[in-house]
Amino acid sequence: MTEQHTHTLGMHPPAPQVDEVSDYEILEIAVRELAIEHGLFTAEDHRRFTEWAERIGPTGGSRLIAKAWTDPAFKKRVMDNATEACKEIGIDWSEPTGFGTPSDYMNLRVLENTPKLHHVIVCTLCSCYPRPLLGMSPEWYRSTNYRRRLVRWPREVLAELGLIVPPDVEVRVEDSNQKCRFMVMPMRPEGTDNWSEEQLAEIVTRDCMIGVAMPKAGRTEDIRRPVHKARRPPQPATVQ
């Protein structure tokens, strides 16, 4: 056994994100092909939906938060009925795609952070996420690592993602395990007093609305998490 090998066995590194096709992705392809075969939807429908889902991104959420920060009356409407308030920024939860894919998920709650309370969202069952506002969830959000550890060790997981929450601030984990969808309203940071809505929207990144980062002046991008190459990637079939 080499020295390096011994050393590796003595460590407990965090589980990396691995670049591999999962069983669920294979299952999705199989179910999708069956659904197309049985005429539930067409391949064209699927393409349009996928393109929509991959295109939207988190800008709707950013605009919602920026508007709420600058307009107290709008913020109140967000807190009273978030799905209704979304219509004011052009997002209709009942027809999120604009081409006839009605949504079951009409219960949005925006969770307001305060100096004494920090929210963070997770779906321990799968990948529930406020998609009309934030687009597709990041891969780490859907990983079992994040889902099973966030409920048990929230402060440690947040620290791994670069956010240290002071001990006197309550951390509240919101597990979206049924039909409500949640999004975090972070606190407006210092040094943004005379900013326009557009300027503010730039610093309300996706991670700030999941609750794993805090907005601040000058921070307009989320940190990319490293992805480890698969050690045993699927091998192509050998030609005989």
Next chain:
Amino acid sequence: MKDSDSNASETHARFKVGDRVRVKNMPLMFYTRTQNYARDIEGTIVELTYKDLVPEDEAFNFDGVLDQYYIIRFRQKDIWEEYPFENDTLQTESPDRWLEPVSH
């Protein structure tokens, strides 16, 4: 989601905001959305959200009874005994039938 031509009936909401409840620990039959970590744990109702089918019925396309759903707040220390922070909390949603009243 409830269909407009559905025959589903509705149950009465047994709890109100502020009530103490315990998540039941019922046997797992095929499908549920009630997490293991919440079972047998006491929490507080913080919101009545909507009425809908329970996942155990909806997953199999059964036209069942519409249950009241609630958001429940738990103390992390009540879920994980050795959790080191007193004030931290966790919220999940649950239909009425998975809950029982806590009497002290």
